[in-house]
Amino acid sequence: MTRLHLSVALDGTGWHPAAWREPGARPADVFKARYWADLVREAERGLLDFVTFEDTLGLQSAAFHLTDDRTDQVRGRLDAVLLAAAIAPLTSHIGLVPTTNVTHTEPFHVASGIASLDFASRGRAGWRPQITSRASDAAHFGRRTTPRLTSEDVLDSELIAKRLRELFGEAREVVEAVRRLWDSWEDDAEIRDAATGRFIDRDKLHYIDFEGEHFSIRGPSITPRPPQGQPLVTVLAHASTPYELAAAGADVVYLTPHSREDTVARLGTLGRALAVVGRPAAEPLKVFADLVVFLDDEPGRAAARKRRLDELDGAEYASDAEIFTGTPGELADLLLDWREVGLDGFRLRPGVLPHDLAAITGGLVPELRRRGVFRSAYEAGTLRGLLGLPRPASRYAPTGATGVTL
Amino acid sequence: MPVKQIHLAAQLPSVQNTTVWSDPRSESQIEFDSFARLARTAERGKFDFFFLSEGLRLREHKGRFHDLDVVGRPDSLTVLSALAAVTTHLGLAATVNSTFNEPYEVARRLATLDHLSEGRSAWNVVTSWDAFTGENFRRGGFLDEADRYTRAAEFLETARELWDSWQPDHVLADAGAGEFLRAGAGEFAHRGRHFDISGRFNTPRPPQGHPVIIQAGDSPQGREFAASDADVIFSKHSNLEDGRAFYKDVKGRLARYGRDPEDLKIIPSVTYVLGDTAEEAAERAVEIGRAQVGPQTALMLMEALWGRDLSGYDPDGPLPDVDPLPDTVVTKGHTEYRKGREAAVRRWRELAETRGLSIREVVIEVTAKPTFVGTPRQVADSINEFVQTDAADGFIFVPHLTPGGLDDLVDRVVPLLQEMGVHREDYTGPTLRDHLGLKPPRTPGAARNATTGRPAKEIS
Numbered sequence: 001m002t003r004l005h006l007s008v009a010l011d012g013t014g015w016h017p018a019a020w021r022e023p024g025a026r027p028a029d030v031f032k033a034r035y036w037a038d039l040v041r042e043a044e045r046g047l048l049d050f051v052t053f054e055d056t057l058g059l060q061s062a063a064f065h066l067t068d069d070r071t072d073q074v075r076g077r078l079d080a081v082l083l084a085a086a087i088a089p090l091t092s093h094i095g096l097v098p099t100t101n102v103t104h105t106e107p108f109h110v111a112s113g114i115a116s117l118d119f120a121s122r123g124r125a126g127w128r129p130q131i132t133s134r135a136s137d138a139a140h141f142g143r144r145t146t147p148r149l150t151s152e153d154v155l156d157s158e159l160i161a162k163r164l165r166e167l168f169g170e171a172r173e174v175v176e177a178v179r180r181l182w183d184s185w186e187d188d189a190e191i192r193d194a195a196t197g198r199f200i201d202r203d204k205l206h207y208i209d210f211e212g213e214h215f216s217i218r219g220p221s222i223t224p225r226p227p228q229g230q231p232l233v234t235v236l237a238h239a240s241t242p243y244e245l246a247a248a249g250a251d252v253v254y255l256t257p258h259s260r261e262d263t264v265a266r267l268g269t270l271g272r273a274l275a276v277v278g279r280p281a282a283e284p285l286k287v288f289a290d291l292v293v294f295l296d297d298e299p300g301r302a303a304a305r306k307r308r309l310d311e312l313d314g315a316e317y318a319s320d321a322e323i324f325t326g327t328p329g330e331l332a333d334l335l336l337d338w339r340e341v342g343l344d345g346f347r348l349r350p351g352v353l354p355h356d357l358a359a360i361t362g363g364l365v366p367e368l369r370r371r372g373v374f375r376s377a378y379e380a381g382t383l384r385g386l387l388g389l390p391r392p393a394s395r396y397a398p399t400g401a402t403g404v405t406l
Numbered sequence: 407m408p409v410k411q412i413h414l415a416a417q418l419p420s421v422q423n424t425t426v427w428s429d430p431r432s433e434s435q436i437e438f439d440s441f442a443r444l445a446r447t448a449e450r451g452k453f454d455f456f457f458l459s460e461g462l463r464l465r466e467h468k469g470r471f472h473d474l475d476v477v478g479r480p481d482s483l484t485v486l487s488a489l490a491a492v493t494t495h496l497g498l499a500a501t502v503n504s505t506f507n508e509p510y511e512v513a514r515r516l517a518t519l520d521h522l523s524e525g526r527s528a529w530n531v532v533t534s535w536d537a538f539t540g541e542n543f544r545r546g547g548f549l550d551e552a553d554r555y556t557r558a559a560e561f562l563e564t565a566r567e568l569w570d571s572w573q574p575d576h577v578l579a580d581a582g583a584g585e586f587l588r589a590g591a592g593e594f595a596h597r598g599r600h601f602d603i604s605g606r607f608n609t610p611r612p613p614q615g616h617p618v619i620i621q622a623g624d625s626p627q628g629r630e631f632a633a634s635d636a637d638v639i640f641s642k643h644s645n646l647e648d649g650r651a652f653y654k655d656v657k658g659r660l661a662r663y664g665r666d667p668e669d670l671k672i673i674p675s676v677t678y679v680l681g682d683t684a685e686e687a688a689e690r691a692v693e694i695g696r697a698q699v700g701p702q703t704a705l706m707l708m709e710a711l712w713g714r715d716l717s718g719y720d721p722d723g724p725l726p727d728v729d730p731l732p733d734t735v736v737t738k739g740h741t742e743y744r745k746g747r748e749a750a751v752r753r754w755r756e757l758a759e760t761r762g763l764s765i766r767e768v769v770i771e772v773t774a775k776p777t778f779v780g781t782p783r784q785v786a787d788s789i790n791e792f793v794q795t796d797a798a799d800g801f802i803f804v805p806h807l808t809p810g811g812l813d814d815l816v817d818r819v820v821p822l823l824q825e826m827g828v829h830r831e832d833y834t835g836p837t838l839r840d841h842l843g844l845k846p847p848r849t850p851g852a853a854r855n856a857t858t859g860r861p862a863k864e865i866s
C-alpha cells in the first residue's frame with residue numbers, strides 16, 4: 001500500500017476555543033519561540049510531513065467574518081512566516097508551512113519571505129496563501145474595501161465563494177506572480193567568474209513582467225531561486241471557486257469532507273476545477289483532508305473531554321472540517337477508509353495542544369506504521385521530496401533544462 | 407570623566423562593492439550557514455547587534471542587471487528570526503523600507519521578531535521612494551522625494567501607536583478566571599495624512615516595549631528625523647573630522663525634542679584591515695582594495711558618477727576629460743549617486759591630479775579605502791579614539807569576506823578593547839536596549855503633546 005502523508009495544523013493552544021484552559025496547556029507561552037519549537041519538534045519526532053502555522057491580519061474571533069470583544073479565548077498572533085523561520089534551525093526534516101494573507105500583503109514581500117524561509121530551512125518551506133474579506137482587516141490598511149459577507153452567506157461555502165470570487169481571482173494572480181518570482185533567477189545564475197569580474201550571469205535573471213487584472217509586478221526577485229525551486233504551495237478550499245485557485249496554483253489542496261461519501265463528492269468538484277483550469281496530468285495536485293481531532297486511548301474519553309471543553313466555552317465547538325473524537329486506532333480506521341476514495345493524506349487540527357499532538361505522534365503514527373502506511377524514517381531532505389514531488393526547472397530556463405527528483 | 411563604552415555591531419558583507427566574492431575563502435551570501443556563522447562570531451565578541459541591509463529592486467547599470475557585485479539577499483526579518491534561534495543575546499537589526507510597506511504589517515513583523523528573540527530586535531527605517539523600485543509593488547511608487555520623511559515619520563509614529571495598543575499586562579492567560587486578555591487590548595485609531603487606519607492590533611506588546619529604532623539617511627531631514635525619534639543613527643562619516651562634525655550636529659538637534667545626548671547613538675558603518683605589522687596591514691589593504699575594485703568595477707562606478715558610457719576608457723589610465731551629464735542616471739536602484747555629483751567629480755579630479763592616480767586607483771581611494779588599517783593594537787586605539795573624542799558612539803563593522811571576515815576583529819581587537827575597559831566582557835542584560843544603554847520607550851497611555859504626538863513630559 002502506498003504511504004499516507006500526514007501533517008498537523010498548529011494554531012494557538014489548539015483548535016478548540018477553550019483548549020487554553022486545559023491542564024497541560026501553555027497559554028502564557030503562545031508568544032514565545034520555545035513553545036512553538038517544542039510543538040514542531042514533537043511533530044518531527046512523529047516523522048510528520050509538515051506542520052502549518054495559521055495567521056490572520058486581525059484578532060481571532062468566534063465567527064470568522066465578524067470581530068468580537070471576547071476575552072475568554074486566545075487572541076493575538078505572531079507573524080507566521082517569521083515564526084516558521086525561528087523554528088527552522090531547531091528542526092531538520094519536517095516541512096514548515098506558514099499562512100500569509102494575499103489580499104493586503106504585497107506579493108513581492110511574500111515571495112522573498114517564503115524563499116528566505118526555504119533557505120533558512122534548507123528546502124523545507126511551504127506556503128498557504130489566504131484571502132480575507134473582513135472589513136476590520138481592510139481598516140488596518142486603509143487602502144481598499146473588500147466585499148462583505150452576510151450572516152446567510154457564511155452558512156454556505158458556495159455563497160461565500162460567489163461573494164468573494166473577485167478576491168479568489170486576485171489570489172490566483174498572487175500565486176502566479178509569486179511562483180514567477182521564485183523562478184526569476186535560474187538555478188545557475190550565480191557564476192562568480194573572477195576572470196570577467198562577473199558575479200552573476202545577467203542573462204539568467206528574468207523580469208517576470210506580471211500583468212494581471214489586479215496588479216502588475218516587474219521583478220526579478222531580490223532573493224535567488226530557493227533550494228526547492230518552488231516551495232510547496234498549499235490551499236485550503238471549501239467550494240468551486242477556491243478549488244479553481246488550488247487547481248491552478250497549488251501543489252497541495254486541503255479539503256474539508258465530513259464523510260467518505262462527502263469526500264467522493266468533493267473530489268468530483270475538484271476534478272471539474274482541474275479540468276476548468278486545464279491543469280496538466282503530469283502535475284498532479286496532492287489532496288489532503290482536514291480533520292479536527294480529539295484523541296485518547298480510552299474509548300469515550302475524547303468525546304467526554306470535548307464536551308467538557310464545549311461547556312467551558314459556552315457553545316458546542318463547530319468547524320468547517322469534520323470533528324473527530326475517539327482513539328488513535330479508530331482514527332487510523334477512518335483515515336484508511338476515506339483515503340481509499342482518492343486522498344493522498346490528511347492535515348490534522350489538534351483540538352488541544354500539546355495533548356492531541358502527542359496522541360498523534362505517540363498513538364496514531366505508530367498505529368499507522370503497524371498497518372504499513374506510514375514512514376519509519378524521513379526519506380528525503382526537502383518538503384517537496386517528502387511529498388514525492390520533483391524539483392521543477394525554472395520556467396525561464398532554456399528548454400532542455402530539467403527538474404531533479406530529490 | 408568616565409570612559410565611554412563602545413557599541414560594536416556587524417553587518418553581513420552584501421551587495422556593496424567592498425564585498426570580495428572572488429576570494430577562495432568567500433562563501434555563500436545567501437545560505438543560512440553564512441548568516442549563522444557571522445552572527446555567532448559577533449555574539450562571541452559580545453557585539454550589540456547584527457545588521458542586515460535591504461534593497462527591493464536589483465540594481466541596473468546602463469539598462470542591464472548590475473553583475474559585478476554580489477547580487478541577491480534574503481528578506482531581512484525572515485533570516486533574523488531564524489538567527490534568533492541560534493543566538494542568545496545578540497541584537498538583530500532589520501532594514502525595512504517605510505515607502506513600500508504598510509505600518510500594520512511592519513509593526514507586527516517587528517513585534518514578532520522582538521517576541522521570538524525575547525527583546526533583541528531593531529528596525530532600520532529607510533526611505534527609498536523611487537518609481538523604479540515601485541514597479542515591484544502593487545501599490546507602486548507613490549511618493550515625491552519631499553514626502554519620504556513625512557511618510558517615514560508618520561509611519562514610525564503609527565507603528566509606535568500599534569506597539570502601545572497592548573500594555574505589558576494585557577495578556578493575562580488566567581485559565582482559572584477564564585480571562586486570556588484584557589478587554590480592549592490592541593485598540594487603535596490613527597488618522598493622519600499618510601495613514602488612516604483603525605481597529606485592533608493583533609500582536610501583544612514587544613518585550614522591549616518598542617524595538618530599537620535606527621535611522622540611515624544623511625540629509626538634514628534625515629538627521630532631524632533621527633534626532634526626533636530614533637535610538638541609533640547609522641551614518642557613513644568615517645574619518646575623524648567629518649565624524650566629529652556630524653556627531654556635534656546630530657547630538658545638537660536632540661535638546662529640541664526634550665532628549666538627552668545619550669538617547670541617540672551615532673554608529674557609522676566602517677571597514678578595516680588588520681596585519682601583524684603596520685606594513686603588512688597596509689599591503690593587505692592595497693591587495694583588498696584591488697580585489698574590491700576590479701577594472702570593470704572601476705569603470706562602472708565612474709560611469710555611475712559621470713552619468714554616461716565611458717567603456718572606452720582604460721581603467722589604468724587617467725580620468726576622462728569629458729564632463730559628467732549631471733541629469734542622466736545610468737545606475738538605478740542605488741541611492742548614492744543621485745546628488746552632489748559635480749562636487750564628487752571635482753574631488754575625483756583633484757585626487758587624480760595631486761596624487762597622480764589612475765581611474766582604478768581613484769575609485770579604490772574613494773569607495774574602498776578601509777576606515778581602520780593597522781595592527782590589532784593600532785586599530786583598537788583608533789576605534790577608541792574615535793569614540794572617546796566624540797566622532798562616534800560605536801561602529802557597524804562591514805567585513806569584506808563572508809562568513810569568516812569578522813573572525814580576526816573578534817579574536818584580536820575585541821580582547822584589547824576589553825582590556826582597555828571600553829567594551830563589555832559579557833552581556834549585562836538580555837535585551838538590545840540593555841546593550842545600547844537606552845531608556846525604556848514611552849509608556850503607553852502617557853499624555854501626548856497635541857501637535858507633535860510625542861509624550862507631553864518629554865516636551866516640557
Ligand SMILES: Cc1cc2nc3c(=O)[nH]c(=O)nc-3n(C[C@H](O)[C@H](O)[C@H](O)COP(=O)(O)O)c2cc1C
Pocket residue numbers: 458459460461462501503531532533534622623624625626627628629640641642675741
Ligand atoms: C549608512 C546608510 C545605509 C543605508 N542603508 C540602506 C539600505 O540598506 N536600504 C535602503 O533602501 N536604503 C538605505 N539607505 C538609504 C536611506 O534610507 C535614505 O533613503 C537615503 O539615504 C536618502 O535619504 P537622505 O536624503 O536623508 O540621505 C542607507 C543610507 C545610509 C546613509
